[in-house]
Amino acid sequence: MDIPEPTRRRHIRHARRRARSREMSRYAGKPLRLLWRYLARRKVSHLIVLTSVLAAVGCALASQYGIKNLIDALPSGRAHPAVVMRAFVILVGLILADNLFWRVGGWIAARVFVTVTGDIRREMFAYLTAHPPAFFADKPPGVLSSRISATANAVYVLENTVSWTALPPCLTVVGAIAMVATVSVPMSAALVAISATLAFAVFVLAKKGTSRHQAFAARAASVDGELVDIIGNMGLVRAFGAVRSERRRFDAHLSTETQARTRSLLYLEKLRLLHALATALLSAAMLGWTLWLWSMDRATTGDVVLISSLGFAILHGTRDLAVAFVDLTQHVARLGEASSILLTPHDMPEHHDAPPLQVREATIEFRDVTFAYPGRRPVLNGLNLQIRAGERVGLIGPSGAGKSTILALIQHFYEPAGGSVAISDQDIAKGSLDSLQAAISVVPQDASLFHRSLLENIRYGVPKASEPEVRRACEDANCLDFIAAMPDGLNTIAGDRGTRLSGGQRQRIAIARAILRDSPILLLDEATSSLDSASEAAIQTALERLMQNRTVVAIAHRLSTLQSFDRILVINRGRVTQDGSPAELAQQPGIYRDTLMRQRKRTTPSELA
Structure with a gap:
């Protein structure tokens, strides 16, 4: 060809x-x-x-x-x-x-x-x-x-x-x-x-x-x-x-x-x-x-x-x-x-003839993956996991169970000690890093912004995007109103790491950035964990738009944000201990049901309304 x-x-x-x-x-x-x-x-x-x-x-x-x-x-x-x-x-x-x-x-x-x-x-x-x-x-x-x-x-x-x-x-x-x-x-x-x-x-x-x-x-x-x-x-x-x-x-x-x-x-x-x-x-x-x-x-x-x-x-x-x-x-x-x-030699050098990944259907698969951080015990132990294209999968579990490590391995931040991670049935370690990065958008818990204009921050993944395209992404991310209220609009400087914006505003800018990038795979790392109820509601609406027609893997400690997901995976000690829909896991004894009951008890009547 x-x-x-x-x-x-x-x-x-x-x-x-x-x-x-x-x-x-x-x-x-x-x-x-x-x-x-x-x-x-x-x-x-x-x-x-x-x-x-x-x-x-x-x-x-x-x-x-x-x-x-x-x-x-x-x-x-x-x-x-x-x-x-x-x-x-x-x-x-x-x-x-x-x-x-x-x-x-x-x-x-x-x-x-x-x-x-x-x-x-x-x-x-x-x-x-x-x-x-x-x-x-x-x-x-x-x-x-x-x-x-x-x-x-x-x-x-x-x-x-x-x-x-x-x-x-x-x-x-x-x-x-x-x-x-x-x-x-x-x-x-x-x-x-x-x-x-x-x-x-x-x-x-x-x-x-x-x-x-x-x-x-x-x-x-x-x-x-x-x-x-x-x-x-x-x-x-x-x-x-x-x-x-x-x-x-x-x-x-x-x-x-x-x-x-x-x-x-x-x-x-x-x-x-x-x-x-x-x-x-x-x-x-x-x-x-x-x-x-x-x-x-x-x-x-x-x-x-x-x-x-x-x-x-x-x-x-x-x-x-x-x-x-x-x-x-x-x-x-x-x-x-x-x-x-x-000039320390690269730990994970890209193969000299690495072909680009062909992401036609954004499936994700962990094949008997074992991983440990240097000098520490293994975080993942023979993890096997399959996520279908277009599926929304939530990850929950205790701290240190391996949830963030799974997201890091999908992005090829680290090399597994054993096994492999595949996207569209292709080992990501053998594909080019640029093509992997193009296939993934990330909305982290603490959205990082450069000390540049909001326009530059939103365009970061697509530098050649037109201003009308940026505005449409901002509208879908529910951030157009607060941007318009700023004296310089999209030309407003975000400040060092985005310090001139509130946490909710930074998060919506990160969502607009991900919408504009339009990657087939979306990773959410506790994207609403540190926000108040009003900001969480606005961001949840924006996330719903962002997640449409994408393969989504999300870490969340608020289980309410995962109720519309297809599957919930409970990760404990580097393994999947429960796997099912939110409704199915709510009926089964285990970490998910216990966490759900605790969070429901803490929810006030006003929040339920």
């Missing part, structure tokens, strides 16, 4: 995305390989920056030689002014070229370095979102978001440090030593030996400090995560009068991070001090050697000036190189720490 062109292109995009995800995991904890991945994508731009730096440093060094020529030309300059003028023009030309090359490199770097950070944030975010929900359960959002920023910032700083702080002094030192050879080859050879020894010593000592830099990187990330966690729960902090205790807790985290940073920086300062002493002695020895050569009439006055300036160039160059190197070590450590967390 011929595959439509849009579908074929979509499959190709998904295959490429999965291939990139598999490739990205190889860079976890390998900062230099990760850095090269992004540099290699824009080789031409980085090559231009490198060439500009090389040319600029070359001109800067040549200008030192130009000064020597000018000084050597001065004694005979009055008699031969053309010689002096030529030396002057050459020197000025080298100075102008030096500045020009720096600006060319800076202009290109301003674009390519920023573009690289965008590439990193984009791919890190894409890789992160491909993790299953279990990955995010024990990782604060602030820690993950800060690591994405830390990774991009570390690469940006590394590129800038190498281009403007590390590479120029490295080239300067090499070029200066080569120029010293024009005055004295033994002096140049001695400089090579001493510089190599000094560089090796700095490298060894810097490597020993890596653990300090990694400790600082981890502490900095934990402080960022703690900040986001506290600010995100500020209402709870206020409600329990815990402002002072949270301040003390944050102070403790901050103190630990400050100590780790101080240890890291002090270690760097020790390296810089050691290097400064060595290079100062080296420069003094060079100048003394040159003066001795001059006294022996083996060096000109210009040579003395050249060696003096080159000595300072080597002094400052090796100092800057040492500073840059230890800074690079710190940022490489931070990049490695962040990437090791973000």
Whole structure:
């Protein structure tokens, strides 16, 4: 059968995305390989920056030689002014070229370095979102978001440090030593030996400090995560009068991070001090050697000036190189720490050639499914369950019986330890995740909304839906009236997690979102449990419209909301202990009848009316 062109292109995009995800995991904890991945994508731009730096440093060094020529030309300059003028023009030309090359490199770097950070944030975010929900359960959002920023910032700083702080002094030192050879080859050879020894010593000592830099990187990330966690729960902090205790807790985290940073920086300062002493002695020895050569009439006055300036160039160059190197070590450590967390291999990678699910009849089947959360006893034990297309099935049972786990497994949030879950007789683990998500709409107990307009929130599952389609969905969800009463209507900002709306309003927005998505399978997770009677009535009406012609699986602790359902499944200890219509189970001894009787006793006459 011929595959439509849009579908074929979509499959190709998904295959490429999965291939990139598999490739990205190889860079976890390998900062230099990760850095090269992004540099290699824009080789031409980085090559231009490198060439500009090389040319600029070359001109800067040549200008030192130009000064020597000018000084050597001065004694005979009055008699031969053309010689002096030529030396002057050459020197000025080298100075102008030096500045020009720096600006060319800076202009290109301003674009390519920023573009690289965008590439990193984009791919890190894409890789992160491909993790299953279990990955995010024990990782604060602030820690993950800060690591994405830390990774991009570390690469940006590394590129800038190498281009403007590390590479120029490295080239300067090499070029200066080569120029010293024009005055004295033994002096140049001695400089090579001493510089190599000094560089090796700095490298060894810097490597020993890596653990300090990694400790600082981890502490900095934990402080960022703690900040986001506290600010995100500020209402709870206020409600329990815990402002002072949270301040003390944050102070403790901050103190630990400050100590780790101080240890890291002090270690760097020790390296810089050691290097400064060595290079100062080296420069003094060079100048003394040159003066001795001059006294022996083996060096000109210009040579003395050249060696003096080159000595300072080597002094400052090796100092800057040492500073840059230890800074690079710190940022490489931070990049490695962040990437090791973000690029953790996916627990449930999508199969590289996973076909889309073909949901013609939205049946759901659990086939001998066993499941346990990590480090805990099994929640489901050989669960077998069949739900027919268009059937409404309610799940009830004690807390921890496995009801929410069943909904999570239908959405393939977790991989069963045994057995399989099938939709339309197809194992969902073998189908593409996009097609599974398109087949399911969810209305949770606590509807999550983005800090965006109501229009964007309702369109979330169908971004290209027209405004008339959104309004029809809102009308079916009984939320058009309260939206119209808001000053900005559908353009009203919902607030962080929808805090500008009441619980009932958030729930009706979530129902409108599900109506607009129009998926064949609907999952309801206690959608009316936390609402007052008036809100529950409005939402129940909206849910009735939403459930029409769909396969519905609902968790509810209010049994009154399940009376129109086809079947009720009583889940206890990971198994189905009762299965039947509401009327049938009301006549049978068990959890359903006991719960129904208790709830009827608590129902007031006014609520019955």
